[in-house]
Amino acid sequence: MTGLHERHLAVSPEWLALYYRHPLELTHGEGRHVWDADGNRYLDFFGGILTTMTAHALPEVTKAVAEQAGRIIHSSTLYLNRPMVEMAERIATLSGIPDARVFFTTSGTEANDTALLLATAYRRSNQILAMRNSYHGRSFSTVSITGNQAWSPTSLSPLQTLYVHGGVRSRGPYAELSDERFIQACVADLEDLLGHTRRPAALIAEPVQGVGGFTSPPDGLFAAFREVLDRHGVLWISDEVQTGWGRTGDHFWGWQAHAEHGPPDILTFAKGIGNGMSVGGVVARAEVMNCLDANSISTFGGSPITMAASLANLAYLLEHDLQGNARRVGGLLIERLRGVTAASPAVREVRGRGLMIGIELVKPGTDEADPKAAAAVLEAARAGGLLIGKGGGHSTSVLRIAPPLTLTVAEAEEGAAILADALHAAG
Template sequence: MTDDLLARHRAVLPGWMPMYYGDDALEIVEGSGRRVKGADGRTYLDFFGGVLTTMIGYDVAEVNEAVQRQLATGVVHSSTLYLIRHQVELAEKIARVSGIPDARVFFTNSGSEANEAALLMAANIRRSNQILAVKNSYHGRTFATMAVTGHRSWSSSSLSPLNVQWLASGDRLRGRMAGLADGDILDAAVDDLREVLATVTAGDVAALIAEPIQGVGGFVAGPDGLLGAYQKVLSESGILLIADEVQTGWGRTGEHFWGYQAHGVTPDLITFAKGIGNGFALGGVVGRAEVMNAVPAISFSTFGGNPLSMAAGNAVLDYVLDHDLQGNAARTGAILLDGLRALDLGCVGEVRGRGLMIGVEIVRPGTTEPDPAATVRVFDECRAGGLLVGKGGLHGNVLRMGPPLTLTEEEAREGLAILTGALSRVDAEARIS
């Protein structure tokens, strides 16, 4: 990097912050549409969108203009102790699209904070700190959200304010659900839930928190109807359902606006963040009024719901709805998924996902053994070809792709060509070795 920015970064920022591409770390200096320019002078097609956050692309006129209008007022902050018009407007829109009757909305700055707030609300109304969570999940880096994250790489402390019990993930490649048909997975999952409730919980349980599709976990998902099957059991004891839609919301899966809608269920609480701000710090919780109002003390958010982020959020949600980006995610996602599933490569253990939320699991040919080293090779080959993708999964062997929902069909085919080329080269290397 021209001014040794990486060395400066390492000198003043914590060592536990991961950096893509190691000693060849990338500084992104410009963006337009679905492409970014690096300080290395190269232009890249972005299939990761700042971890599924730059949801409608870079340099979007409607968002820029909304933010600039708010900046022109001179008011970028007032706190939620004052009326904020953009906050009310965005809350009205989110309540309307949430699918929850008589919904209330609380805004935060991130998905971690949103999940933390949802856990607080559930614990308050149920008078219990017992939480059910799912193995291989990720819900954030704050104290309570780390406690319900079932992914060892991201669990930096064994201390917890919650009593957490774990349900099996929907991983079909390995683990207790491997090789099962969808109906058998549903039966096994319900049996697992009933066993957990009967054996390792005491008294009231507050809630189950679950991602419809596990994000950091490598886009692992159980079959459609899983959350609905869970809720039938949960409702017998009044246990709440929290749908973590930080990565799955706003039409990204193509088939539905929210990931939970594939499951025949209506959650008590939905958490959201990332894409709704398109890069501005914006998250929140939407849920049933009874649950949302359960916090017994005074509480507010200094920065959550601030006028600038709210202006951006309103423009982003309007853009998503006005341009049918859910439909576009279904169309362009099908190009990617169909193309990847047509590959016959030994290093590809599984292609999974929906819409523009796609994971490719990299394994040692002929096995289900994770191959993180080959994953890094494909990851680097993609960058060399002009494509940015992400990584994840419990074993660090899943390529994660969450392009902006504005991706064109031509860009989808361009990215697919780069990706399949990278996979083919790494697969050929594996065969030779």
């Protein structure tokens, strides 16, 4: 055990998870690579949990941060803030939400917490619909709408939460149905649920479930849900903390795979837009955003330095068509991973879209999740020079792969080869 690890254990909560038997201290990064304190170099396929979205040490972002830091670092929302207004203008346009208003936070948890505040105040109801296997943050309110048992440490809640089918396509009671019948069954379940409840405020859903193991419904499910929700006056919150900014390749936002009835009422974002800086936020149409009848501010949300980083990052992402790169290189990577895992009895499924890919591991010959195998592959991948993540439903048996969106074809091929060796070594 390293001295830093011992010091960490002495002052940190026991529930603060660390990857690896011998945890890593990352000291610097460049592009799609990072280095540890011992000088080892790794290809980064997890980006600090999908947060280093563009690249490590991206010159445009580091320059913007340094220049802004030389002017003013902090002011709070009590003062006019030019970078925040400029970023809000860009996000309002990109969101697709008409007459949009934007509120900045410091994390996805806080963004979702704010969305819940808005929805419950607007609808005057503390009842929330959420998806099974979901994850929305670590605050008291967001834990209470998290449908993933491994990340929900208490049943106490300020909200009444009811869980809906549909977030996981290949498991559960509707798994064997065709996509069309799967959607029909989930819609029927939602209709039945609403027939037994009182005025829910909103449905919150991740278009692709992140911590849940990169699972997603067939395209069009949330459009079908929207018809039902609109009829009952229930808002739709799209949690885009992991799916936003083009990561899925096919779309800029995850909700656009379900766009038949237009954008969500509320959209939340975070993680990648700051490329490592602490940025989150909420977008909602003015009627919903302005429903609060009390004062509020944000001390750190939308700070000049994080907005400068975000503006530079967003400009780079759009100018270099990183959504298109996610589609092209991500498509190649998922096919390579399917190829190298095809003969493995421990791999149940390789799924995903764009640069958001999950490999679900099971005990060979069964459909039973195998978190020990996932942990072993994580270790073996590290030994081979590759960093990945893990997640999944009630057990962390899914390898999570989400590199920076500038990933090259050569790096995708290299990562797939290391993963193939890691799966073999762990098996």
